Amino acid sequence: MAQYSHRESPYEVVVQRDVIVIARDGVRLATDLYFPARDGAALPGRWPALLHRTPYDKVQVERNLGYADYFARRGYVGIIQDCRGTFASEGEVAFLEPEAEDGADTMAWIEEQPWSDGKVGTWGASWSGWTQTALAAMGPANLASMIPAVSGSLAHESSVRQGGALELRFLAWAFWHSGTNTQKELKADPRVDAALNLGAPNLHDWLQRMPIRQGQTQLAQVPAYERWALKILTESDFSDYWRHPSVAPALHWDRFPDVPVLLIGGWYDSYTRGTFDNFIGLSTRQKSPVRVLMGPWVHGYATLESDVAGDVEFGRDAALDSVRDVHEEWFDWTLRDARLDLTGRAPLRLFVMGGGGGHRTNNGRLFHGGRWRDEWEWPLARTEFRSYYFHAGAELRAEPPEAEDASTTYAFNPTNPVPSIGGNVSSLRALGPLPAGVGDSRWADRQSRYEEIMAAGGFDQVESERVWGCRPPYLPVGSRRDVLVFETPPLAADLEVTGPIEVYLWVSSTAVDTDFTAKLIDVYPPSSWYPRGYALNISDSIQRLRYRNGRATAEFLPPGEVDEIRIVLYPTSNLFAAGHRIRVDVSSSNFPRFDVNPNTGEPIGTERRTAVADNTIYHCRPRPSRIVLPVIPATEPLHQGVS
Secondary structure, rough: OOOOOOOOOOOOEEEEEEEEOOOOOOEEEEEEEEEEEEEOOOOOOOEEEEEEEOOOOOHHHHHOOOHHHHHHHOOOOOEEEOOOOOOOOOOOOOOOOOHHHHHHHHHHHOOOOEEEEEEEEEEEEEEHHHHHHHHHHOOOOOEEEEEEEEEOOOOOOOOEOOOOEEEHHHHHHHHHHHHHOOOOOOOHHHHHHHHOOOOOOOOOHHHHOOOOOOOOOOOHHHHHHHHHHHHHHHHOOOOHHHHHHOHHHHHHHOOOOOOEEEEEEEEEOHHHHHHHHHHHHHOOOOOEEEEEEEEEOOOOOOOHHHHEOOEEEOHHHOOOOOOHHHHHHHHHHHHHHOOOOOOOOEEEEEEOOOOOOOEEEEOOOOEEEEEEEOOOOOOOOOOEEEEEEOOOOOOOOOOOOOOOOOEEEEEEEOOOOOOOOOOOEEEEEEEEEEEEOOOOOOHHHHHHEEEOOOOOEEOOOOOOOOOOOOOOOEEEEOOOOOOOEEEEEOOOOOOOEEEEEEEEEEEEEEOOOOOEEEEEEEEEOOOOOOOOEEEEEEEEEEEHHHHHOOOOOOOOOOOOOOOEEEEEEEEEEEOOOOEEEEEEEEEOOEOEEOOOOOOOOOOOOOOEEEEEOOEEEOOOOOOEEEEEEEEOOOOOOOOOOOO
């Protein structure tokens, strides 16, 4: 096959719109096909195909990204399909569930087409990443390559639920997606679109009256959405519902075809843990290469070409020059005669955040800096897992506590939760009103209507008017009575943390059930740019006490009894520079990132009462609470400046 550069376009493109793929249950899935062409006609012959399945409107996705057209001009058949229940496809949305079977049926359809050479690559981010792993779990023989970007591995463990708590971004998804979904069946009655878009309470309102109740929100107008929204809210046990291949590819890795996989993720993405779980699970099972590209990014595709995550910048090198070029290079290598053989490359390309000096950029953000590095395994073979222990006096030390009896107790009031300030989140947004003069969602661009409730990325851990749930006076979040702060003295030398992170807490509570949260923070010292310093969030997570011994069934800890729990934070790679402090914040809420535990022990998602809990963290010799950090021994200086 002819060789050519990324920028050359040897072909024209011909598009066939709304070609129908019939799923096994008869539902019709609308699909657009982009063919290599010359002189206005599709070229004969057989071609490798690149498939993208999306719930976000295939027409708008292609308008915004242009990948199908781009690939067709380079000798692929670009295929983009509306997922079941969305836009031009039939059926009902059912929170990822249909994606395994629908994806497999689409792959079988491609195999039968006269233009197919028998090789299909898949690509896409977020939901469109889940669609890839879902169909892979069905074992299609013509799947030849995948690029699941910012996607998950086990929804109940990380990304939809964490430690038993629900990530509220998925309830948000139900509200804003139903309002923007223009599928004819969904909104055959024009009053449905009006009920969702004209003056309906948005998620800002419903977050103040959680949990949502059947028939009481605008989701009652779209029962398919309401059913699954209530399902993920209330079904907190690790039931069969959560084991389906569409939401639990990790349970079905053995059924994946042995094909090359490129996993793309971000340290501030909502799927960071799932990205590495997929790497470990697939690379240990198959002979084909499995690669990871992990940058300092938040969720999305456009974000991969940015060096910004929240209020933090990392430098021009942090941004990819072209995400499309990354895809083209990968598919050229794995689907046809490769222009560039990637066989000798390290399987992991990681961005180590930090070491930038901490000045304020021209855009008003903290410059955290960082650099790329290739690695050969995960966790890194040279990792030293070091425990840092909590001590009385808010200290975090490498030495275990010596006191025989030491603890700290705080009151956790579910009606006054700790506000979420940045982190690994996505799609936690409300849907704003239709533009003036527009009365139908078909004629409004959904991107322009998004109102972010919680911003992703790194931020100074100080309350402000731009953070949801904060009220004056805007003070450091660590000053709250229900936030326990433990931090090291200023570091004498740079310390790199790269890998998985766990927090072990010895706890008790006066409540029937409660939550515990942990957040890792890089504390900059005061500087000319930030006279009060800067507390940069690095990673966080949560553990619901009733699930401390496993996610399958609830097991309540009797009030007053002490037990050890484990909180698994998302992995990271960060250089804590000399002069900085390592800090861990412990509390019992992180809202609206996660749903708030009412402390009553009622069935989750149906509670009507709340109770204030006195929660205790123990930090003594018999009960040493600690964080375990994956420290990478220094081989060369990484620090790029002075704070």
